[in-house]
Amino acid sequence: MPEENTFFLAVKDYCHRDLITCHIEDRIVDAAIVMREKSISSIIACDDKGEPVGIMTDRDLRIKVVAGRVDPEKSVVREVMTSPVLSVKEEDTLFEVLYQMSRHRIHRLGVVDEKNRLIGIINESDIIRLQNRSPQKLLRSIDEAEDIPALKEIHDHMKELIAFLRGNGVSTRDLVRLISLLNDQMALRLIEILQNSQFPDLPEKCAYLVLGSEGRREQTLKTDQDNAIIYADDLSATDIAKLKNFSQVLIDSLIEIGVPECPGGIMAKNEFWRRNISDWKDAIDGWIATPSGENILNFSMFSDMRTLWGDTSLEQELRKHVIQRASENGIFLAHMAANVCLFPPPLGLFGRIKPEKSGPHVGKIDLKKSGIFAITEGVKTLALEAGILEGSTTEKLQVLLKQEVLNAKQVGDLEAAFNLLTFFRLRSQIASAASGRDPDNYLAPSSLNRVERGRLKVALEVVQSFQGSLSSHFQLQMLRR
Known part of the structure; x- marks a missing residue:
């Protein structure tokens, strides 16, 4: 969004609503201690009725x-506070805030609701930070970060930036691409810091890969680590030991920055996900030969590989191996398709959406399990059969269209369903983060309006139809389990 448009945003979306208060008869020293402990530059002073009547600032x-x-x-506070609290309405624009601050030569204002009740505070520094909420400035901050604490602080600001951009009309597709870009740059800058400080002589013939949704550049706010390391067969024992130490420090540093570890252990610091290229080929052959649920998961995760740092020729060699083995093993691809069909969308009688009836997510559906997984994994399976390995889900769909594996209507429906489910997922995650909850993949259909529920139902029907097409295409009824 153009920087000048920032001034016409509503105050209600950017004020601080967690008011810290004291009593007007509290000792100044006690109120100052609260300000220090809460790291705030002002405190609201209330009377015996609890009504705010003044403000004491660091000034x-x-x-x-x-x-x-x-x-x-x-x-006591009453003797030095400023009264009354100058305020703006929550529906006012940030331009009005700047005008009032300039007119009264102050740095903060109260925010009142339609009944003139004080509901928040907005500071001059809030507007300055708001003007700095741009991808370019955040990327520049990443490039200039000198250590892990600096990267952690930037990572914490990423959710604020994504929420701000979504609230100002940036498309879900662009937000997902931005999240992936920021995560890429964060990891690359971390590797540079580690190389400069601890690992100046890492071997050249190795590569750090990102896998899964990160490999496809389809991350949202709920993302954990999925990564691996490849290295050349002729690496010395000394170099292999360096890579082991590097991978452990790298993954632990990502966790410190705020990128959660993978619950399934798909991380380069684990030996299983750190191998020479010949061992990786053997692992791929083993997964294909025995299509168990775990092996299908490992193969699927690895087939989304993308080199983030290091020698890209190693990845290219493995890509060729994956494509060749997949093309030779139609039975394995059928098992992949069958795995996709294990998760039907939650549609009941007459196509009604069926939320969970018990447990911690009662009344909600898992958007990833209910539809996103089926689309990404189903498209990936068709793409592998067609010799396509790289690219996002949308990019693979376009190639499948050109190769006439899918027709224009199927591709259009799948793209629309995927974009809508991702939109609901990201919007829900942003709302969770804003309220202090950990983002997840769940959505309460009851929280949607009538039109949105209708669109969600259609998207799930598209997923259901796609699973039927996969079953027919790979003749799953003939598959022995």
Whole structure:
């Protein structure tokens, strides 16, 4: 969004609503201690009825208390606070905030609702931070980060940026691509920091791969680590030991920054996901030869590989091996398709959406399990059969269209369903993050309006139809289990 448009955003979306208060008869020193403990530059002073009647700021402490030689142990907040609290309405724009701050030469304002009740505070620094909410500035901050704590701070700001951009009309597709770009740059900058500080002589013939949704560049706010390392067969024992130490420090540093570890252990610090290229080929052959649920998961995750750092020729060699083995093993691809069909969308009688009836997610559906997984994995399976390995789900769909594996209507329906499910997923995750909850993949259909529920139902019907097509295409009724 153009920077000038920032000034016409509504105050209600950017003010602080967690008001920290004190009593007007509290000692100044006690109120100041609260300000220090809460890391705030002002505190609201209330009367006996709990009504806010004034505000004491750090400027008041400097000018009225310290310079004015007021004893903070004996004097009370009422004596130095500013009253009344100057305010704007929550529906006002940030332009009005800047105008009032300039007019009264102050750095913060109260925010009131339609009944003139104080509901929040907005500071001058909030607007400055808002003007800095751009992908370019965040990417520049990543490039300039000097250590892991700096990257962690930037990672914490990423959710705020994504929420801000979504609230200002940026498309879900662009947000997903941005999330992947930021995560890529974060990991690359971390590797640079580690190389400069601890690992200056890493071997050249190795590569750090990102897998799964990160490999496809389809991440949302709920993302954990899925990665691996490949290295050349002729690497020395010393170099292999260096890679082991590097991978352990790298993954632990990503966790420290705020990228959760993979619950399934799909991380380069685990030996299973760190091999030379010949061992990787053997592992792929073994997964294909025995299409168990775990082997299908491992193969599927690995087939989304993308080199983030290192020698890309190693990845290219493995890609050729994966494509060749997949093309030779139609039975394995059929098992992959069957695995996709194990998760039918939650549609009941007359196509009604069926949320979970018990457990921690009662009344909700798992958007990933209910549809996103079927689309990404089903498209991937068809793409492998057609000799396609790289690219996002949307990119693979376009290639499948050109090769006439799918027709234009199927591709259009699948793209629309995938985009809608991803939109609901990301919107729900942003809302969870804003309310202090961990983002997840769940959505309550009851939270949607009538039109949105109708669109969700159609998207799930598309998934259901796609699973039927996969079953027919791979003749799953003939598959022995």
